[in-house]
Amino acid sequence: MSSKSSSGNKKIVIGIIVLVVLIGLFAILYSVFREKPVEGSKSITIEVVNQAEEKTSYELKTDVEYLRQAMEEAEGLTFSGTESEYGMMVETVNDETADYNVDGAYWGFFVNGEYCNYGIDTQPVEDGDVFSIVYTTSGE
Incomplete structure (x- = not known):
């Protein structure tokens, strides 16, 4: 044994x-x-598409490495959300709140037409990127 x-x-x-x-x-x-962040100067665009499908664009020249930093630099763009160990969960953009618990709505984040692979705190920013922040409902 x-x-x-x-x-x-x-x-x-x-x-x-x-x-x-x-x-x-x-x-x-x-x-x-x-994916690693790119250092140095970059030109990017951030587009916000609200619930009424109205688009607002922000052109930036920036040295930041991640999307959240770029969003913070975009003049006129406002956002807020809940912080967690995984980063910020964006709930409000330009004073419009997407509440999944109410109507299945959330803010979808895209880079160059594809869903972002990372949250805004870790999504790398590269020269020429076009980011879209789109009010989305779960049925779309």
């Missing part, structure tokens, strides 16, 4: 070691292949 118990413990220890190595490998791969 002692050899079975010892053999079982060795398998558990080996399993834990393999798991730790795999986690480390995935962390390294993520840091190598994730």
